[in-house]
Amino acid sequence: LLWSLKTILVRKVVLLVLALLINHFLIDQILGMESIYRYALLVMFLTPPPYVITIYMRANDTQNADYVDNTLSLDTLVSILMVMLATSLYV
Structure with a gap:
């Protein structure tokens, strides 16, 4: 169980950082897309x-x-839980 939690923690941290970087640089600055695409990418990266x-x-x-x-x-x-938290906090 401990190895599973470590795996999940590492995976979620890496994917969350990647999603935030892609959202900031690619979706917001380079492409200038609407905020719904930021939410979609974040949810896609947070799925199991x-x-x-x-x-x-x-x-x-x-x-x-x-x-x-x-x-x-x-x-x-x-x-x-993370998708629920992200939808309530991520603006």
Whole structure:
């Protein structure tokens, strides 16, 4: 569970920083697009990874399967909370 939380934390921090940089430089300054595109990019970057990842794992690899399942499930919950927080705070 601890490794799953570390993975989620690193992934969310990296993607949040990338989303904010892209929003600031590309969407706002270079393209001059409306604010709805900033929100769309932020939500896209905050969504969890796809559940199809487990299809590509070996059937007998239970340790890694548990890690991936825990990470995907927890990341979904964290993503929902972060999108709710971002929509209320990000202007």
